[in-house]
Amino acid sequence: MMTPPGLQLPGTIHVAATADELYDDLALALMAIAVESVAARGVFQLALSGGSTPEPFYMRLVTDPRFRAVPWRQTHAWMVDERRVAEDDPKSNFGMIRETLLDHVPIRKRQVHPMPVLTEDPATIYEKELAEAFELPPPSAPGPAPGRGRVGGEASSGPLPRLDWVLLGMGDDGHTASLFPGSPALHERWRWIAVNDGPGVTPPPRVTMTYPLLNAARNLAVLVVGARKAITLQRIASQLRTGGPDPEHWPITGVQPDSGTLAWYLDAAAAGVDGSTSA
Numbered sequence: 001m002m003t004p005p006g007l008q009l010p011g012t013i014h015v016a017a018t019a020d021e022l023y024d025d026l027a028l029a030l031m032a033i034a035v036e037s038v039a040a041r042g043v044f045q046l047a048l049s050g051g052s053t054p055e056p057f058y059m060r061l062v063t064d065p066r067f068r069a070v071p072w073r074q075t076h077a078w079m080v081d082e083r084r085v086a087e088d089d090p091k092s093n094f095g096m097i098r099e100t101l102l103d104h105v106p107i108r109k110r111q112v113h114p115m116p117v118l119t120e121d122p123a124t125i126y127e128k129e130l131a132e133a134f135e136l137p138p139p140s141a142p143g144p145a146p147g148r149g150r151v152g153g154e155a156s157s158g159p160l161p162r163l164d165w166v167l168l169g170m171g172d173d174g175h176t177a178s179l180f181p182g183s184p185a186l187h188e189r190w191r192w193i194a195v196n197d198g199p200g201v202t203p204p205p206r207v208t209m210t211y212p213l214l215n216a217a218r219n220l221a222v223l224v225v226g227a228r229k230a231i232t233l234q235r236i237a238s239q240l241r242t243g244g245p246d247p248e249h250w251p252i253t254g255v256q257p258d259s260g261t262l263a264w265y266l267d268a269a270a271a272g273v274d275g276s277t278s279a
C-alpha cells in the first residue's frame with residue numbers, strides 16, 4: 001500500500017491494508033533477516049517486545065507453515081523490556097511471549113533470555129548475559145572521550161552488542177520499550193539495560209533496553225496497529241518535521257539507529273489511510 005502523504009517518519013514505512021497482512025509481511029521480514037544473520041554470523045540475535053499488539057504476530061509465526069523456515073535453533077531470544085513481576089503474572093511480557101511463541105518453536109532453552117526482573121540488580125545481570133552471548137566486555141562507565149551519546153551525558157566507550165532484529169511497539173503516549181516520556185532511563189547513555197521507575201512509568205517499575213543498545217541494532221522494526229495510534233503517529237511525524245527528535249516527550253523519536261535500519265510496520269488504520277485502496 002502507498003505511504004500516506006504527510007506521514008514522514010525516519011526509515012522505511014510499510015503499510016498493509018489489514019493487521020493480518022501486516023503480520024505476514026513482518027514475519028517474512030523477520031525470516032529473511034534471520035536467515036541472512038545465520039548465513040553471515042551463524043546466529044540470529046532477536047529481541048522481542050510485549051504489549052498486546054505483537055501477540056497475534058507471535059501466534060502467526062507458530063501457526064503459519066510458511067514461517068517454519070525461521071532458524072530457531074540458531075536464534076537467541078532477548079526481551080526488549082519487562083515489568084518486574086513473576087513470569088506467571090498476566091502482566092509479564094516474557095510469560096506472554098513464551099506462551100504464544102517460544103514454547104512452540106524449536107529454540108534451545110539456553111538461548112532464551114528472560115530478564116531476571118525479580119533480582120535486586122536485573123540490569124547488571126542481563127548486561128552480563130548479553131556480554132557473554134556477544135563475546136564482549138560488559139558496559140563500563142564512560143571515560144573522558146566524547147562517545148556516541150545523543151542527548152547529553154557521556155556514552156560508553158566500549159563496543160555495543162548488535163542485535164540482529166529488534167521488534168518495538170509504540171504506546172499512545174509515544175513510549176517505546178519501557179522508555180516513557182520524562183522517565184530517567186531516557187537519559188541512560190552507557191548502560192545497555194536500565195531499571196525505569198517514576199510517575200510516568202506505567203505500571204512501574206520496569207526493566208528496559210536503553211537507547212544505546214537499541215540504536216546499535218542492525219535492524220529495528222516498529223509495529224503499530226489500530227486507529228487509536230494514528231493520532232500519535234501524526235503527532236510524531238509533525239514533531240520530527242518541525243522540531244526534530246524529542247525523546248523526552250516522544251521517546252520513540254530517540255530510536256535512531258547508529259548504522260542499522262529502521263522500518264515502520266503500520267496497518268491502514270494506524271497509518272490513517274483507507275484500507276481498501278492499494279498502491
Ligand code: 6PG
Binds near residue numbers: 169170171172178
Ligand atoms: C510493553 C512494551 C511497550 C509496548 C507499547 C505498546 O511491555 O508494554 O514493550 O513498549 O510495545 O506499550 O503496547 P500495546 O501493543 O499494548 O499497545
